[in-house]
Amino acid sequence: MKNIRNFSIIAHIDHGKSTLADRFIQFCGGLEMREMSAQVLDSMDIEKERGITIKAQTAALTYKARDGQVYNLNLIDTPGHVDFSYEVSRSLSACEGALLVVDASQGVEAQTVANCYTAIELGVEVVPVLNKIDLPAADPDRIAQEIEDIIGIEAVDAVRASAKSGIGIEDILETVVSKIPPPEGNPDGPLKALIIDSWFDNYVGVVMLVRVIDGQLKPKDKIKFMATQAEHLCEQVGVFTPKSVQRQSLNAGEVGFVIAGIKELKSAKVGDTITLMSKPATEPLPGFKEVQSQVFAGLYPVESHDYEALRDALEKLQLNDASLKYEPEVSQALGFGFRCGFLGLLHLEIVQERLEREFDMDLITTAPTVNYEVVMKDGTVEVVSNPSKMPEAGKYEELREPIITATILVPQDYVGSVMTLCNNKRGVQRNMQYMGRQVMLTYDLPMNEVVMDFFDRLKSTSRGYASLDYEFKEFQSADLVKLDVLVNSEKVDALSLIVHRATSVYRGRELVSKMRELIPRQMFDIAVQAAIGGHIIARETVKALRKNVLAKCYGGDITRKKKLLEKQKAGKKRMKQVGNVEIPQEAFLAILQVGDK
Numbered sequence: 001m002k003n004i005r006n007f008s009i010i011a012h013i014d015h016g017k018s019t020l021a022d023r024f025i026q027f028c029g030g031l032e033m034r035e036m037s038a039q040v041l042d043s044m045d046i047e048k049e050r051g052i053t054i055k056a057q058t059a060a061l062t063y064k065a066r067d068g069q070v071y072n073l074n075l076i077d078t079p080g081h082v083d084f085s086y087e088v089s090r091s092l093s094a095c096e097g098a099l100l101v102v103d104a105s106q107g108v109e110a111q112t113v114a115n116c117y118t119a120i121e122l123g124v125e126v127v128p129v130l131n132k133i134d135l136p137a138a139d140p141d142r143i144a145q146e147i148e149d150i151i152g153i154e155a156v157d158a159v160r161a162s163a164k165s166g167i168g169i170e171d172i173l174e175t176v177v178s179k180i181p182p183p184e185g186n187p188d189g190p191l192k193a194l195i196i197d198s199w200f201d202n203y204v205g206v207v208m209l210v211r212v213i214d215g216q217l218k219p220k221d222k223i224k225f226m227a228t229q230a231e232h233l234c235e236q237v238g239v240f241t242p243k244s245v246q247r248q249s250l251n252a253g254e255v256g257f258v259i260a261g262i263k264e265l266k267s268a269k270v271g272d273t274i275t276l277m278s279k280p281a282t283e284p285l286p287g288f289k290e291v292q293s294q295v296f297a298g299l300y301p302v303e304s305h306d307y308e309a310l311r312d313a314l315e316k317l318q319l320n321d322a323s324l325k326y327e328p329e330v331s332q333a334l335g336f337g338f339r340c341g342f343l344g345l346l347h348l349e350i351v352q353e354r355l356e357r358e359f360d361m362d363l364i365t366t367a368p369t370v371n372y373e374v375v376m377k378d379g380t381v382e383v384v385s386n387p388s389k390m391p392e393a394g395k396y397e398e399l400r401e402p403i404i405t406a407t408i409l410v411p412q413d414y415v416g417s418v419m420t421l422c423n424n425k426r427g428v429q430r431n432m433q434y435m436g437r438q439v440m441l442t443y444d445l446p447m448n449e450v451v452m453d454f455f456d457r458l459k460s461t462s463r464g465y466a467s468l469d470y471e472f473k474e475f476q477s478a479d480l481v482k483l484d485v486l487v488n489s490e491k492v493d494a495l496s497l498i499v500h501r502a503t504s505v506y507r508g509r510e511l512v513s514k515m516r517e518l519i520p521r522q523m524f525d526i527a528v529q530a531a532i533g534g535h536i537i538a539r540e541t542v543k544a545l546r547k548n549v550l551a552k553c554y555g556g557d558i559t560r561k562k563k564l565l566e567k568q569k570a571g572k573k574r575m576k577q578v579g580n581v582e583i584p585q586e587a588f589l590a591i592l593q594v595g596d597k
């Protein structure tokens with residue numbers, strides 16, 4: 001065990017984690033040159049395009065160090081986004097060390113700070129690395145100081161590297177060997193293996209990535225999952241180099257995969273502990289948690305006959321994404337669809353995109369919302385995630401909304417505007433700390449304000465410099481009202497929103513005025529109204545269309561005519577007929593474009 005090093009990389013999105021991981025693989029000869037596709041560790045197509053690591057993956061590397069000894073380095077990849085912080089914490093708890101990779105031209109960001117604190121709490125050795133020193137804007141000395149100021153670990157001697165041009169790669173590996181301690185554990189004790197990640201493979205079923213803490217795991221062992229109590233037969237174990245290579249056993253201190261003929265991802269939950277039936281551990285490893293959906297939205301097929309196809313697609317996606325939740329829902333306006341639960345906004349976007357791209361679905365998505373607790377007159381508490389299902393005012397005693405604690409890291413110059421933004425979003429300041437050139441602001445914010453457009457606003461008011469991390473705090477009583485939208489006097493349930501009373505009238509007005517811009521003119525006047533509890537508070541009219549799109553193509557150019565018709569058809573794709581009015585997707589999300597007062 002003394003020549004094993006288990007480590008992961010903590011880095012903000014785009015600071016170069018994947019590029020660096022690829023360099024390690026290349027340096028340690030895990031893959032032939034021709035097998036190195038652009039970025040090996042991000043395997044999904046969308047990940048490649050967006051450059052975001054969604055699923056943690058790993059590589060077992062063999063490194064001959066300068067001291068002449070051969071080390072087994074297990075690199076555990078972690079997702080870099082706040083939506084996946086639970087997965088990050090599980091990956092980190094499987095490591096003895098973590099490389100903190102910071103872009104030397106950008107500096108430390110809130111997400112990296114949060115993940116570093118998690119690592120430090122878990123007793124993981126954090127080793128700083130300054131990346132991208134090849135960039136002209138790189139200022140490694142200043143960023144090293146910043147790491148010391150903000151995270152409080154020594155960084156003056158941090159390795160200066162460039163993952164892109166291959167500078168400092170061997171130095172980093174040397175630091176991994178010298179600074180990160182080898183794993184500890186009892187090789188002869190009862191098996192305890194932590195599930196770091198799990199995913200569905202079409203050929204072998206569920207694949208689990210595990211870190212063996214104590215004991216040994218071999219094919220043919222009868223295994224038991226301590227949280228779900230499920231029992232299975234271990235079929236295969238092995239490691240990723242990053243190609244999969246079978247092994248005879250996985251031993252204490254090692255990281256590798258386990259295949260046990262499991263058909264459903266639900267039964268192999270991240271954070272669960274695997275033990276042996278014949279010699280079970282008495283206690284599971286700490287830290288297991290059921291992941292909860294934080295953000296909800298309705299997904300509806302544009303064509304109602306695609307409903308079954310959408311259900312199949314969601315089912316298939318869930319095979320590979322246990323954190324995606326969905327249940328059937330009926331909307332008067334949109335027909336049959338699903339209410340889906342997501343870890344966060346990015347997760348929602350990814351799911352939506354995969355449905356459209358991989359399953360070729362045309363979807364209408366309703367504005368994202370959160371869970372509300374409704375305390376009824378008889379004292380019972382109901383959880384409502386769909387605004388149109390909210391009981392009428394007067395039928396309940398109290399409404400509670402989720403509050404998050406947000407940590408924002410921002411350069412001093414933008415503190416004022418970020419504070420104004422937080423106040424507009426009903427934030428309550430909890431702390432403010434100067435850390436070198438940066439300021440760390442802590443705010444309690446209503447989650448429903450954050451899911452709207454908080455992140456985009458934060459980025460624009462700070463010219464992209466502010467970064468955000470958040471976690472759920474509690475449900476809090478709030479003066480909220482339901483805002484309904486009527487199109488030609490008919491209430492469109494899919495457009496209902498929950499808003500704070502203080503901003504409800506303003507938002508109602510702005511919303512209908514935005515919708516007037518977004519709903520295309522049709523052959524008749526369309527009235528768009530906003531109402532609170534039956535009172536109309538705003539009205540706009542989309543004027544009837546007089547012109548025929550073909551009218552201007554007088555004369556004969558048939559190709560031009562076809563093109564126009566086609567354009568019109570394509571534009572129609574993401575529209576939904578509500579009553580006699582066609583409403584485009586953008587109008588369902590119009591609330592996201594409504595600014596603050």
Ligand SMILES: Nc1nc2c(ncn2[C@@H]2O[C@H](COP(=O)(O)OP(=O)(O)OP(=O)(O)O)[C@@H](O)[C@H]2O)c(=O)[nH]1
Nearest residue numbers: 014015016017018019051052053080132162163164
């Ligand atoms: N100039 C320069 N660019 C780099 C360096 N390392 C990475 N990059 C570039 O920075 C961008 C982001 O790199 P990635 O490795 O994808 O970043 P990441 O941290 O893995 O990002 P996520 O997977 O989204 O978390 C890419 O365009 C890389 O080519 C470096 O040392 N120097």
